[in-house]
Amino acid sequence: MKTGVTIGNDETPLKRRKIKGESVGDQELKHVVTPTPSLAASDISESVICTVNRNLFADTEGSFLSRSRATPKRSEPKAKKKLIFGRLVDEINIQPNVRKVYGIIRKLTGSIGGNGSHGPIYGELTMSSMQKVVNLMKQHMNFNSNSKFIDVGSGIGKPNLHVCQDPGVKLSYGIEIEQARWILGMTCLKGVLDAAVKEEKDIDEAYDDEIILHRCVFECGDIRSANSFNPFTHVYMFSIGFPPSLWIHLAAMWNSSDSPYLICYHGPKDIIDSYEFDVVLIAQAPTSMHGSKEGHTVYLYRRTTHTGEEITSCDPLFKNLDKRVDSGLHALKDDITEQLQQCVDSGRATRGKRFK
Numbered sequence: 001m002k003t004g005v006t007i008g009n010d011e012t013p014l015k016r017r018k019i020k021g022e023s024v025g026d027q028e029l030k031h032v033v034t035p036t037p038s039l040a041a042s043d044i045s046e047s048v049i050c051t052v053n054r055n056l057f058a059d060t061e062g063s064f065l066s067r068s069r070a071t072p073k074r075s076e077p078k079a080k081k082k083l084i085f086g087r088l089v090d091e092i093n094i095q096p097n098v099r100k101v102y103g104i105i106r107k108l109t110g111s112i113g114g115n116g117s118h119g120p121i122y123g124e125l126t127m128s129s130m131q132k133v134v135n136l137m138k139q140h141m142n143f144n145s146n147s148k149f150i151d152v153g154s155g156i157g158k159p160n161l162h163v164c165q166d167p168g169v170k171l172s173y174g175i176e177i178e179q180a181r182w183i184l185g186m187t188c189l190k191g192v193l194d195a196a197v198k199e200e201k202d203i204d205e206a207y208d209d210e211i212i213l214h215r216c217v218f219e220c221g222d223i224r225s226a227n228s229f230n231p232f233t234h235v236y237m238f239s240i241g242f243p244p245s246l247w248i249h250l251a252a253m254w255n256s257s258d259s260p261y262l263i264c265y266h267g268p269k270d271i272i273d274s275y276e277f278d279v280v281l282i283a284q285a286p287t288s289m290h291g292s293k294e295g296h297t298v299y300l301y302r303r304t305t306h307t308g309e310e311i312t313s314c315d316p317l318f319k320n321l322d323k324r325v326d327s328g329l330h331a332l333k334d335d336i337t338e339q340l341q342q343c344v345d346s347g348r349a350t351r352g353k354r355f356k
């Protein structure tokens, strides 16, 4: 049965595959509420969650997106909600598949995550702050299902797994230097892929934004092994704590790339004046951190010389990535499972070992 849905003020119907056993009536969807950008970052509270109704309308005939390239079309509700303390806040809509993924990660890593030699707490955004960043990227950076996203220092992989679902990027790649964190990220990815396989039987009856997408790869390695960011369109880094030597390499790498968009947590004084990235600032916003009251500003930059042309070259470090995600959910799941097994059997499965 094909049905459509509208959310808030959005008039565009969202195609729907109905999940078995679910009634096609009013259905509940959770929204996270964060303050308007004019409020201090430290005021942002992820714990404020409210529930609103999702209205379902009978849909006319229409084609459904395929599993591997499902592109949810839900746009942000424009309504404001009043918090218990009386503040007005913008609602941030978080897709069901994104919520499912964070639920899987939470189960596997605990509520803090980020395990590694430096202890359990490290820098990562709350789910709602990450959604805010994703929304800004959609708004200002042409971030969509054709994008190729890299997280430099991917940790346990939350940003990668998030954008893999929303907007459902073509390639979500994370590189992490610390083996313990990479293994945690791989464990989370395996959990997500296992869940995707399990849900496959219900796929024809689920909404597009409920379906868990798979186009994500994690590797253990040092970003300094690459000389350019090609073929990535969106280069993301939670850059707090990066040493100057790494910045110097990243700036040289960026200036030898064609990647149009850079997202990081350092302002123009560092990025443009000190390290001389070839970029202009296009947006910025406060974000809040998981497990602490800390807040950081995210900065969105565009390459000064961006022409809009497709990136055709690829740094040798990033070859084979498209092939791996194109191989499909089952092949990727087997690949990830095998890599994790190799780790258990013989220690670190490095890129060198895998792609000789």
Ligand SMILES: C[S@@+](CC[C@H](N)C(=O)[O-])C[C@H]1O[C@@H](n2cnc3c(N)ncnc32)[C@H](O)[C@@H]1O
Residues within 6 Å of the ligand: 122, 123, 124, 125, 151, 152, 153, 154, 155, 156, 157, 158, 159, 175, 176, 177, 178, 181, 221, 222, 223, 224, 237, 238, 240, 246
């Ligand atoms: C603050 S964490 C951010 C994790 C993740 N990006 C997130 O936002 O949730 C930064 C990560 O960068 C990794 N890192 C630092 N230098 C790196 C390098 N040269 N190559 C790859 N990863 C690196 C660290 O090990 C750490 O896990």
